[in-house]
Amino acid sequence: MGKVIIPIGPQHPALKEPESFSVTLEGEKIVDVNLRLGYNHRGIEKACEERTYIQDIYILERVCGICSHSHSTCFVQTVEEIAGVEIPERAKYIRTIVAELERIHSHLLWLGVAGHEIGFDTLFMYTWRDREIVMMILKKVTGNRVNYGINTIGGVRRDISQELLKEILTSVDALEERTKYYIQVATQETTLMNRLLNVGKLSHEDAVLTGAIGPTGRASGIDSDTRRDDPYAAYDKVTFKVIVDNHNDVYGRTLVRVLELMEAYSIIRQSVQNMTEGPITVKVPRKIPAGEAFGRYEAPRGEDVHYVKSNGTEKPERVKVRAPTLANIKPVLKMLENYNLADLPIIVAAIDPCFSCTDRTLLIKDKKSNKSKIMDWESLRKYSIEWYKKRGIGF
């Protein structure tokens, strides 16, 4: 049977963000997948070098709309490490609470998207309805539903009042009730199980080999979680289980996420209980001493890594972001092999991808001469104008 190459994307109804897969098919079977990124490159790293540390928090927060707290916390932690400051206890707990609330909203969102991808829109509607509870509480605590802006270098910007803490606890109770129900749905609903079991298999060996992280890795038996292995914020003061599963498929990834929700509730309860009164910020000079540091953070999608180099001024010399999705791209290409084309949406969705977080500089490689060149802003602009002119669109 002949091979057919099908392009999916950059614009495609099954994808929420622009990225381009070219899928080689033999009949219905996927034999090879090529992924091209770069349609969503926004130049955030470069922009950070032009701005002060304070301004960078807000830019980096916008790397991802769903795990915004992850990126801003990762960045401020790294900067705090260079500056050698220890943030107050209460600030650590507040960061932890917001981080877990964010994980809850992200995992509920994922559960809904996964339901939608397999045509189970009932699940999508109900999880997203329940997700409103956590969105509301996030809005009350931080002042917005997304891009919480709670972090600043040296602590957090807002305190959580006693009444709000109580409200968080009641919301957590309500959410826990709902999550228990979703665990039942995930383990008993036959449609869901039939559709997800044995789809997108990634064996433990392959997961290690391709470097899968986060829930994707944990569903293939990789027992790693930055929160436990290299604790930051207040994670060393709370106890929680790292959920590991051995299903190695999309079903396993679903289980890991719903069970992680239960752990998140317990972390929030412990944090609220352990919290003591006190200051929420320490003063950090605007000029960060020269040095470099590497920060790790367990985002809902996996480990997020930031590297910051400071040269003693108000602005960083280099900021490098490795969003979790980038690490999970190789595994997903592996997972797709030998499945049907119709499985592609759910397999890709199962890593909870976030492509705009992942996009980096464009490197163009000439296949014949094997030479590469980097295009700067000006030449890229010139190139695009020329490209349109040739097609009769003038500027």
Added chain:
Amino acid sequence: MNMIRPGKMIRQVLSSLIKKPATIKYPYVKFEMPENFRGKIKFYPEKCIGCKLCVRDCPSNAITITKVGEKKFECEIRLDKCIYCAQCVDSCLKKALESTGEFELAQLDKKKLKEIFHAQSEDGIKKET
């Protein structure tokens, strides 16, 4: 798999039939933003001392402070540039800036996205220019 079973969520779905919708009928029903919501920025000219700390920390260059007279300052906020992070509110030591709960800021006319708080008006009422 021979037995036909109703979906696990069927009860939940049926019980929703007799419940009210979970959504709010916005814009017919307004909803209040919580107390510390980060909405449109308000400027109090009488409190400003012109230190421009807010301008320095604004991540999107949305705020400008101009001196219009002896100890009189005017503030311009570009609503299209502002990302409503409220860093300027935190940076201001004189509490001359404040976040409000106002969030319906879409405009068809681009000119209306420029808000100027004049120094002379005591209450800081905006005037469009």
